[in-house]
Amino acid sequence: xxxxxxxxxxxxxxTISFVKNEMIKVSSDNAVVIVDNGSTDxxxxxxxxxxxxxxxxxxxxxxxxxxxxxxxxxNLGAEVAINQxxxxxxxxxxxxxxxxxxxxxxKMALKLISEPQAGAIGPKVIGLDGKLQSPExxxxxxxxxxxxxxxxxxxxxxxxxxxxGEDYSEKAAEGWHYRVSGSFFMVKTSDWKACGGMDPNTFxxxxxxxxxxxxxxxxxxxxxxxxxAVVHEHGITTRKYFDEYRxxxxxxxxxxYYYKTYIGTPSWQFYVANFTYLLKRIxxx
Numbered sequence: 038x039x040x041x042x043x044x045x046x047x048x049x050x051x052t053i054s055f056v057k058n059e060m061i062k063v064s065s066d067n068a069v070v071i072v073d074n075g076s077t078d079x080x081x082x083x084x085x086x087x088x089x090x091x092x093x094x095x096x097x098x099x100x101x102x103x104x105x106x107x108x109x110x111x112n113l114g115a116e117v118a119i120n121q122x123x124x125x126x127x128x129x130x131x132x133x134x135x136x137x138x139x140x141x142x143x144k145m146a147l148k149l150i151s152e153p154q155a156g157a158i159g160p161k162v163i164g165l166d167g168k169l170q171s172p173e174x175x176x177x178x179x180x181x182x183x184x185x186x187x188x189x190x191x192x193x194x195x196x197x198x199x200x201x202g203e204d205y206s207e208k209a210a211e212g213w214h215y216r217v218s219g220s221f222f223m224v225k226t227s228d229w230k231a232c233g234g235m236d237p238n239t240f241x242x243x244x245x246x247x248x249x250x251x252x253x254x255x256x257x258x259x260x261x262x263x264x265x266a267v268v269h270e271h272g273i274t275t276r277k278y279f280d281e282y283r284x285x286x287x288x289x290x291x292x293x294y295y296y297k298t299y300i301g302t303p304s305w306q307f308y309v310a311n312f313t314y315l316l317k318r319i320x321x322x
Contacts, residue, residue, distance in 0.1 A: 038125050039063065039067040040067070040068055040119065040124030040126070040127045040226070043060075043069060043114070043130055046104060049080050055133075056069055057091075061094070063094075065142070065143050067124075070097045070115075071096065072099050072110045072111070072114040073101060074105055075101070075104035076100035081098065099113060107241050107244055108237055108238075108239050114129075123226075126149055126223050127225075129223070129224070130220075133271070134220060134268070134269055134270075137266040137267060137268065140265070141160060142223075148260070155260040156229075156252035156255070156258060156259065157225075159221065159223075159260075159261055160263065160264075161263040161265065161267070162217075162220060162269050168207070172214035172218075173205060174215050178300065178307075182292070183313055186313050210261075213260060213261075215249055215259065217245065218269070219245040221267050224252075232255045232257075238294060240287065241287050243288075243294065247295050293307060
């Protein structure tokens with residue numbers, strides 16, 4: 038049994054289309070839980086009406102007046118799926134995903150269950166530009182938020198890509214990696230329970246890295262499975278409601294929380310990074 042968790046935020050048409058056109062392809066026994074973040078009477082009734090009498094799978098719509106964000110929203114969806122259906126695995130999917138083949142989800146589930154040390158699994162995730170978005174390695178805070186910025190002054194684009202692993206996803210082989218894309222991934226329910234799910238202290242961004250650390254503490258790893266693939270529109274809904282500066286700051290704050298809480302990055306590095314971001318704003322680099 039597969040529990041499928043989908044977050045909806047002011048994008049009912051896209052969510053309905055995703056479930057009816059993409060998740061209908063899943064042949065394994067499954068149930069869909071849609072968490073309606075920032076729910077209104079209109080959005081909730083639209084989602085309910087769309088799946089009224091839907092004969093192909095169970096679809097639960099869970100309203101939340103508050104916009105819970107990614108981590109809390111997925112935690113709520115997982116809780117409902119586990120309580121209602123007791124699934125073996127949980128699939129977390131953005132509504133801007135399309136499957137490259139009908140058997141993507143079924144193959145992911147079989148592979149995840151067959152790997153005893155795998156707590157989570159992710160497919161090849163392809164952006165609209167054709168570039169791969171997953172998997173990614175662990176990158177220390179200093180390298181991500183300080184060295185990367187200053188490298189623009191003295192490194193060629195090619196050298197920068199080599200040093201900072203910007204082509205990591207393109208070269209990644211099947212197997213164990215630090216993290217996979219949060220846009221479409223699957224977790225064993227038993228491991229989700231054991232690690233406590235996602236950290237509710239983040240709103241948006243860094244959830245995949247945090248989940249990797251949480252799974253690591255219960256002895257499980259993250260597996261990349263490029264035999265199957267999905268296409269991800271990436272950031273369409275986010276950019277509709279937040280400007281670029283707000284998005285960058287949300288991402289930065291979430292990453293600071295992750296590095297401080299889970300990696301133990303020393304405080305002085307955050308001070309240097311804050312200064313670096315100030316320079317970015319001044320010189321718009």
